Amino acid sequence: MDGTLAIAADNLTSPIILFFILGVVAAFARSDLSIPEAIAKGLSIYLLFAIGFKGGVSVADHGVDTRLVLSLLAGAVLSFTLPVVAYWLLRGMSRLSVTDAAAVAGHYGSISIVTFVAATSVATSAGLSPEGYMVAVAAVMEAPAILSALWLIARYGKQSAGMEEGLLREILLNGSIVLLVGAFIIGWITGDEGMQMIAPFIQAPFQGVLCLFLLDMGLVAGRGLRDARSVLTPGLFGFGVLMPLVGAGTGALTGLLLGLSPGGVMLFMTLAASASYIAVPAAMRVALPEANPSVYLTLSLGVTFPFNLTLGIPIYLAVSQALSGG
Amino acid sequence: MDGTLAIAADNLTSPIILFFILGVVAAFARSDLSIPEAIAKGLSIYLLFAIGFKGGVSVADHGVDTRLVLSLLAGAVLSFTLPVVAYWLLRGMSRLSVTDAAAVAGHYGSISIVTFVAATSVATSAGLSPEGYMVAVAAVMEAPAILSALWLIARYGKQSAGMEEGLLREILLNGSIVLLVGAFIIGWITGDEGMQMIAPFIQAPFQGVLCLFLLDMGLVAGRGLRDARSVLTPGLFGFGVLMPLVGAGTGALTGLLLGLSPGGVMLFMTLAASASYIAVPAAMRVALPEANPSVYLTLSLGVTFPFNLTLGIPIYLAVSQALSGG
Amino acid sequence: MDGTLAIAADNLTSPIILFFILGVVAAFARSDLSIPEAIAKGLSIYLLFAIGFKGGVSVADHGVDTRLVLSLLAGAVLSFTLPVVAYWLLRGMSRLSVTDAAAVAGHYGSISIVTFVAATSVATSAGLSPEGYMVAVAAVMEAPAILSALWLIARYGKQSAGMEEGLLREILLNGSIVLLVGAFIIGWITGDEGMQMIAPFIQAPFQGVLCLFLLDMGLVAGRGLRDARSVLTPGLFGFGVLMPLVGAGTGALTGLLLGLSPGGVMLFMTLAASASYIAVPAAMRVALPEANPSVYLTLSLGVTFPFNLTLGIPIYLAVSQALSGG
Amino acid sequence: MQTHKAKRVDIMIEAVMENRLTAALRKAGVTGYTVLPVLGGSGRSGQWTREGEVGRAGGMVNVSCIVRPERVDPLLDAAFEVVERHIGVVSVVDCEVLRAERF
Amino acid sequence: MQTHKAKRVDIMIEAVMENRLTAALRKAGVTGYTVLPVLGGSGRSGQWTREGEVGRAGGMVNVSCIVRPERVDPLLDAAFEVVERHIGVVSVVDCEVLRAERF
């Protein structure tokens, strides 16, 4: 437990977290500091490009096994089922309408790729070497949760949230999924040779770019929290902290059952614990326009994301190490 | 020939090509993956900055000789004359109007700087060391082809495509030419000392940036092909593949006559084989608004660029090595 | 003196200066070369991020002392008082109205962070190691000059330039100050450990990014000079060259009194000599809309910035070395 | 200079709905439209800005169509069907155009 | 399709004044507005463009508000107070809107 505290303290004073906090503080202080939209998108493209490629190269190095395939399957199943858990928790802990609860629930089945990146970085610093294909698991977990949210509405809601023609394709061919999976496959095909070519671009500057990106996320999350504080009832706030722990628990079980390495278990926990703030919100605006975006964006980006970044990840590290007798 | 095939296969599985293909596939699948315009322009500025500077430093290292001057002259002559060849080929192979044929022809006298960069990278991997001033040849070849296209119209067309006041200056002081030539001159002046200062910026990350840029080009080319497939008659498609070979042949002869190294010959072939998709289209919109842009953009970016990238460059490498008894 | 000339010559042929000149030339030639706004802002964010962080790490390494605190104080005092000097010089040397003179004066109390970066780079090349906290001094000097300009108006002008509610917060929480100070503090907290994480991002590529940024500044400054040449009377031009020398003199005295190292003295001179072109113009548009922006932008960005970059910095280096018996 | 009566319809709509709207417009026989970027705004659902945003969920675009007066009604019907459940502001202005054959 | 009379007010103003303008609009009871980016322009104070600019001093934005006709006057008063000493162009156009309950 002391170790966890030390890691948590270490994590809290890493430049990555501090730049996120700088962003939040600047937003609350109403500074006009901002990252242009095109640059923010450029940073995000860089991160997806880099982690997809690295994941693919690592699979090229270690080969494919049934565990990879099972992990992908398990990821999809988790992404489908976690929203149902989230939905019932929300209905118990808050007064959200069916529509809002389903929309929020969808976010928690899906994932946050930056949380995943931050966890990978902590795992590596702690000497773990997670399976490279966890990137592919992340990609697989992005979309199913959206279908799950729509199913929740169809089941419990009054209005129909019909799977509008075109939406499914839009979700599956979403830019971040395509880039992440595409870079993964290219990394896989080109392996170490490819890596040698582009390593100076995707490895050395990676942590610095991540700092800048987290500054931007802090600015956006801070702005959201500042403007939408009122939607954050204690019940909702509680959900935003409890649900990642529930997700992480499920993720830990799944990782152990799959026989993943401690690093892999930790990343599975992180994926299950994290909530989407890019793919799912966009899909919800299309399919569930009646759901209030400030509720789901504030919870996902304003509560769960910072929670995972600061406290969640050290906990998931400690638990995964304890579970594997580390 | 086996060597060529091996190089072609190697080339086809380089990350650079694979990211281009990813872009094309994403565009055809109507994914919403896209690179913001500002980022795409930023990547292009980086590439021009880096290759211009490197070329200049290499000239500082190896000194100036008459061959440099003759190469520049030869480049200008090729850029002037290739459009005439292209024009007659087009009139024979397709039913394009005089205007459209002249506009397309102009693109093939000019050059594609990314094709040049990709070829340089393949040449270097193959152990060749092309003359650094080939970058300056590339810059010289950008513009004359435009005048050639206007001359073709004046000669064979009905309407007048008068050299509107201001157009010539606009063409010659086009942003990419100015940046490429400016960085070249600065590289030349500052030499190795300058290079040491900025090498970590322009060398190590170069291939990675190129991958991202080619992803973008794949997205744009794929979008163009998707929307303008109908203009691509078999005759036009044939031209888009034949013309680069004709250009490369002329380039090979020129390079040999100039006494360039095998790497230099290969790059001369590539320049002659490649078609413009930035400077010339913009000039054509101003001077020949009646010409159909989907014809020239689809041919240049959708057919000739991918052809050169995938098959052309390995061929030019093999031929240049064979010609110099390599 | 020979040494200074050599340094000046060296400085004039550094890639940084040459890219600035390229930008100016391209703008005067009316080339369409341009850096997208988002990219220019991105480059500026990178530079602030990097120098703030490096400064903080250096303070973490060398510790805090009373000299740091006194330097910050001295910086604030200079920023408050230099505009008064500038105002009287301007009233003597030009026919600017009270409003225009006060607005221009405000710019010269504040600082140009890129001039500071360029000077740091020259100082380091010359073997000096300036105090890391000079970055914090730079941040402290950004804003007070604005208050000073408003005070000048209140004292000598007819119209009231009341300190409109909200303006003070806007000035102090200006994006560049927040990023610079934030990165400084984070660098301070995380120290060498943090630096190791992000050094490949903020150190190796730094000079290259600076070249690109100066290309952009050259383009913007050239455009401004081209369009607003007419406002530049000989008196104003003289002020734009004399005022930095006056500032530098005051800075040298201050630096010596504070007991700074030669590098620190040189940077203090540079800060005092440089004029703002981001924070102060924005504040002046809000608080003194009657002042003519082409006057202050042309002077600051078109005269003083290039003067400092080319001749000023070598002079400040020579003087600071001479003063410390170097 | 000879001008012709026309209508300019501006449809401000969430960026995620842009493709659906333009598809509906094309289906309704609208032959031309232009998409303008939007930086931010404020309405009943609060304030927003695109600064620093990575996702598409939070932004809007402005789709402008210039049409002959008799084509406004089918256009509005088509637009309304897409905008109905969504955030969106539709406005119509009388205008004059050159080169009427283009509309 | 049923439409309702309204006014569209466009206020072109320096980017540094945007927040002051929108605050004044909200204070004047304007419930909705949209901010459009501006690339450049020309006027009595010369030509400008945003290309390559790092600072905010040189740019403008366009704030568009659609309001019921009876709300135009308070809006213009509020806008004028902010624009008065500053660079800015204010124009008003008659328009028709769908979903009048939104304005």
Add this chain to the structure above:
Amino acid sequence: MQTHKAKRVDIMIEAVMENRLTAALRKAGVTGYTVLPVLGGSGRSGQWTREGEVGRAGGMVNVSCIVRPERVDPLLDAAFEVVERHIGVVSVVDCEVLRAERF
């Protein structure tokens, strides 16, 4: 608040022609205009978007001029000469402006 009758002319034109258009406008005595960015659109020559584009050939911009009613005709003549052979949409709207002395 006192307003004055004016006309707002919007000229959508290819980005490569922007400088030629604004030069022609200045020559025709137009003292002010504003350039708005355009993201994409669709017309007889197909659909386009600026996303990922490096060159300038494919994009458009919107040049807006507010002028006194009597100045519309010379403006349209000047604009037409530039737009004639090119892609471009010109529309004119009646508007009211504050501060008429500016136009």
